[in-house]
Amino acid sequence: MAVTDSLSRAATVLATVLLLSFGSVAASHIEVCTSRFWFNYRHVANTLSVYRSVKRLGIPDSHIVLMLADDMACNPRNPKPATVFSHKNMELNVYGDDVEVDYRSYEVTVENFLRVLTGRIPPSTPRSKRLLSDDRSNILIYMTGHGGNGFLKFQDSEEITNIELADAFEQMWQKRRYNELLFIIDTCQGASMYERFYSPNIMALASSQVGEDSLSHQPDPAIGVHLMDRYTFYVLEFLEEINPASQTNMNDLFQVCPKSLCVSTPGHRTDLFQRDPKNVLITDFFGSVRKVEITTETIKLQQDSEIMESSYKEDQMDEKLMEPLKYAEQLPVAQIIHQKPKLKDWHPPGGFILGLWALIIMVFFKTYGIKHMKFIF
């Protein structure tokens, strides 16, 4: 009896741990490089560096969707084939044997990116190309490339606008595909990309404000291109100091790369995020850390046929004991949809309309004579 007792005690402890770990937060990552051509080497290096950092912090390849628009390692112009360096003087090769690129070359399109985000993917797509996230996942999305005010250029042939991106995130929210989302973008005028977000639980960081350019870094004459962008370079320096147990929070990430180092002004947006950034750990997004709470309470499991009933009852009991988990407060979507359109400033009619009207008036007076003008004035 004592043995069975201890066994059952062990079973209950185990059950507790498992139950509680049901509340873990898994992280998924999407890393996108949108530029092709040899002179955009640095965008591929940016993305691969972030990939390397998050893998070091424990995220497995199954949880990372890596999209690279061009192949720099095997480009005929690369003086060091099969390598992509992120520090000049070739200190650090970020392209190695264990890099798993999920979307490569011409597969990196706006359509594929949005399908990955929203999950509207053909059934034949392999698992490595899907974003396997649920309503308890924290997602990190890192994008780099060439951008402008309100858009990001994909592959030199198409663009994704900030509105499309905001709508995609809203679709993700409604399909319960994320718990919290961190969006990092390193392009020119990057802040314009997060201006339009309206879904809850999104935190965004960008490398430059609207009207500013993000600058490149690490010019390497031996390879002949810039190897990194400034913002990502300093973010990576910051991430190199994070280990799975560190307690650094988001406020520290916001301080990375001030204007003196980056020349552009990095920006961030936290108004949609429910928690205070200083309570959000970096490892919530960048690392794969499961929150485990050890409890000292025991649950008695009765054997045989009563096990089912009692465990069911105890589940309910346990649920009462744990703090209730619920979704974060939703924004009042109905109100947002039906709100009145903003009054735009009135602008005087443009040149074409004015010219057209001038032409019509001139023809009128030509045909009917100038004497009719006096009836106007």
Place this chain on the structure above:
Amino acid sequence: MGLLSDPVRRRALARLVLRLNAPLCVLSYVAGIAWFLALVFPPLTQRTYMSENAMGSTMVEEQFAGGDRARAFARDFAAHRKKSGALPVAWLERTMRSVGLEVYTQSFSRKLPFPDETHERYMVSGTNVYGILRAPRAASTESLVLTVPCGSDSTNSQAVGLLLALAAHFRGQIYWAKDIVFLVTEHDLLGTEAWLEAYHDVNVTGMQSSPLQGRAGAIQAAVALELSSDVVTSLDVAVEGLNGQLPNLDLLNLFQTFCQKGGLLCTLQGKLQPEDWTSLDGPLQGLQTLLLMVLRQASGRPHGSHGLFLRYRVEALTLRGINSFRQYKYDLVAVGKALEGMFRKLNHLLERLHQSFFLYLLPGLSRFVSIGLYMPAVGFLLLVLGLKALELWMQLHEAGMGLEEPGGAPGPSVPLPPSQGVGLASLVAPLLISQAMGLALYVLPVLGQHVATQHFPVAEAEAVVLTLLAIYAAGLALPHNTHRVVSAQAPDRGWMALKLVALIYLALQLGCIALTNFSLGFLLATTMVPTAALAKPHGPRTLYAALLVLTSPAATLLGSLFLWRELQEAPLSLAEGWQLFLAALAQGVLEHHTYGALLFPLLSLGLYPCWLLFWNVLFWK
């Protein structure tokens, strides 16, 4: 009623135009010249900048150190060449193969229309040698060319040495994404033309050449090198090509970037670059450089091998090493590094150079004037012709107000009263005869050279030139003879109709020329437009005749030769100038036949007949 259909208003408009015409013409002409002179001042001239992203955002580290090897190759080449008298083909093949290239040769031959006095050649045959460096990891779809033209007058042996040393250095690198063709041509431009025609599989100039055994893909850019000394004090760059075509400005920007990076002294048109453009000295020097470029572009000659590449839309430059008496000299390593840097950056290109300007003028190596800013100059000059034509039209219309049809102009013939028919006939005859003279000027000199040498103690080249001048001068005697042919009922206003047609003809021609070769159009417009506008049978006839002769196309050529040498600070005396003029005439005809230069046909078939029409107008009875 409307402005143009009401006869009363139209007459008032006509009177207004006629009254204001002369001042407007003068103003327009002065505005055109003033606009051209203002092109060197800052708002109209801008700094050059690299437009191609693939070339601008990269930096390269040059590692070429083969100066000794280049000198050794050069000495060997010079020795072999002296021994054999022509291009040492076997030695070149062996050396290129030892450096690691795929070597091919091409033989060509051509019989020139008449012997070339300046290069002393008549029946030309030679061999081109070229080696291809294949891109290690790319398909051979695109290529770059480094070419050295070797002629009998300039051996360019150091250039060949540098080419071979660069080939050896490039062969050891793995980052080439395009093939590189190292081309050594014989008989300089003739060999280059033969190679280009065979490469692109066309036959434009009647050259006989053997087909090429090895090809390397579409040529993206080419650099021609001319170096005849071991050390240079400066590098001169030539951009003007055949028929005034220019390479993409980005190629020049690339060269200038490497001049600055390597601290090399680089010149344009042989002139140093002015430092400051804010005071008056900089713009004045820029004006000299600009005028030199205008004269070179107007001549339509290929000033170097690069000029022949431009016809196939391959951007190309010629770099000439100048060894003058300056203190500071650069050796072959410095020149080699600049070339290596240029080729490495050209290697990064993904598309043909197309981002920057194709039509521009250069007051300096780092300043340019774009086509949108310099076109108004020739527009103002051609406006004078338009205004004059309008005035004549009004006058003709007023004179013929009784009839309903416009008077005297060539048009579809409705049932005409007798005066109309004579008007038309009196126009057709001068037109046809002037064109016939132009045709004679184009065809006869080369055709008749053998007849001339039989009857006169002159060489063929001299015969061609003298026949040219004779036919040109014979055209001056035309008006006194044509009137005997045509009926003597030519009405007084017939000359107005002829002048109207001649003005429109001149305006059309100059307009079309100015679009493709602005310099030629502008130069001809500056000289021909005022006298064309002034020509009329009344008034001081001898004065107008003298002016018209002084502004005829041949006199413009003579004047521009004097101006060109004056700007190069090597002024000519009259006798030297005359000799140079005769040589230029011979070269013009020869280049038309060997490379397809268009100056000779344009002047003889287009502008000379037009000028003759004005001469006819002047001597109208």
